[in-house]
Amino acid sequence: MTALKMTISGFVFLQILLFLLSSFAPPTNAQGLKVGFYDKKCPKAELIVKKSVLDAMKNDPTLGAPLLRMFFHDCFVRGCEGSVLLELKNKKDEKNAIPNLSLRGFEIIDNAKAALEKECPGVVSCSDVLALVARDAVVALNGPSWGVETGRRDGRVTNINEARSNLPSPFDNITSLVTQFKAKGLDKKDLVVLSGGHTVGNGHCPLITNRLYNFTGKGDSDPNLDTEYAAALRKKCKPTDTTTALEMDPGSFKTFDESYFKLVSQRRGLFQSDAALLDSQETKSYVLKQKNSYGSSFFKDFGVSMVKMGRIGVLTGQLGEVRKKCRMVN
Numbered sequence: 001m002t003a004l005k006m007t008i009s010g011f012v013f014l015q016i017l018l019f020l021l022s023s024f025a026p027p028t029n030a031q032g033l034k035v036g037f038y039d040k041k042c043p044k045a046e047l048i049v050k051k052s053v054l055d056a057m058k059n060d061p062t063l064g065a066p067l068l069r070m071f072f073h074d075c076f077v078r079g080c081e082g083s084v085l086l087e088l089k090n091k092k093d094e095k096n097a098i099p100n101l102s103l104r105g106f107e108i109i110d111n112a113k114a115a116l117e118k119e120c121p122g123v124v125s126c127s128d129v130l131a132l133v134a135r136d137a138v139v140a141l142n143g144p145s146w147g148v149e150t151g152r153r154d155g156r157v158t159n160i161n162e163a164r165s166n167l168p169s170p171f172d173n174i175t176s177l178v179t180q181f182k183a184k185g186l187d188k189k190d191l192v193v194l195s196g197g198h199t200v201g202n203g204h205c206p207l208i209t210n211r212l213y214n215f216t217g218k219g220d221s222d223p224n225l226d227t228e229y230a231a232a233l234r235k236k237c238k239p240t241d242t243t244t245a246l247e248m249d250p251g252s253f254k255t256f257d258e259s260y261f262k263l264v265s266q267r268r269g270l271f272q273s274d275a276a277l278l279d280s281q282e283t284k285s286y287v288l289k290q291k292n293s294y295g296s297s298f299f300k301d302f303g304v305s306m307v308k309m310g311r312i313g314v315l316t317g318q319l320g321e322v323r324k325k326c327r328m329v330n
């Protein structure tokens with residue numbers, strides 16, 4: 001009897017010990033990513049990346065927005081595995097797909113990676129550099145910070161057609177946007193939260209010419225675009241203008257804040273894909289809730305959804321490789 005009691009209490013003790021050990025273990029998601037993956041392997045990794053971003057943005061603060069966008073464009077094509085950085089001799093790489101032609105800041109990634117290779121050669125992947133850079137760029141734009149999960153490895157494939165077919169278009173409606181996000185494991189909340197990335201940066205005239213001049217082929221404008229705003233945009237974008245840049249969040253396009261949601265709620269979102277957020281109950285109610293900074297959960301939500309986006313199709317463990325240079329496979 002006493003022996004049985006001892007076996008039971010030993011078993012209970014073991015259970016408690018296992019529970020305690022698992023509660024203190026650093027959080028790791030199912031795919032093997034974790035915050036602080038480089039803490040032992042390359043303790044200065046995150047600092048080195050941050051310095052590269054801050055140095056670059058000191059000279060050119062407008063780089064923050066394209067650096068954030070770059071991570072989104074990497075993750076939506078083949079997952080967050082650095083394929084957006086690869087270059088092929090025949091130019092049939094993701095970089096040369098139309099939506100990626102306006103990406104900028106690749107040299108910042110190269111600089112960060114070169115500094116990392118000096119500090120700890122062959123350790124930090126280019127895909128993790130992209131994830132860290134996106135966070136550091138948002139912080140530098142006065143936005144929120146979040147713990148970036150790392151431990152990704154780099155892919156070896158890039159394909160122009162995959163970028164064409166996997167990146168959402170500014171002409172997409174809500175059904176199409178929801179479907180495309182769902183295909184990447186992201187829900188409606190992630191869609192509306194991550195669209196808030198449009199609180200910084202620029203778009204270009206040709207992407208809204210139809211909204212301003214010929215929405216249904218009858219010389220009309222988009223009824224979902226505020227008429228006053230449409231008139232102001234027509235002054236900036238003549239029908240054949242292919243080059244003029246437009247602030248997506250006029251007046252605060254260099255500051256990461258919740259004003260994007262205010263604009264969208266006033267039917268002043270720049271793209272059809274921004275306006276579309278008012279066409280589903282769930283995304284609309286989020287837009288309306290966030291439009292005032294008071295009580296807004298946007299900053300917290302953005303970090304959560306960025307972490308979720310950063311898990312799309314990652315390569316971990318023995319998969320892929322850690323590239324020596326981000327523009328080419330080893």
Ligand code: HEM
Nearest residue numbers: 065066068069072102168169170194197201202203204273
């Ligand atoms: C929901 C689907 C989305 C669509 C259809 C979309 C589309 C676009 C387009 C067309 C541009 C303008 C490109 C140009 O004319 O140069 C743009 C810019 C931008 N996008 Fe998105 N986007 C989406 C989601 C996102 C997400 C999820 C993020 C990041 C979390 C993001 C971040 C940005 C940023 C920061 C810019 C400004 C880039 C710059 O200033 O160079 N976008 N987006």
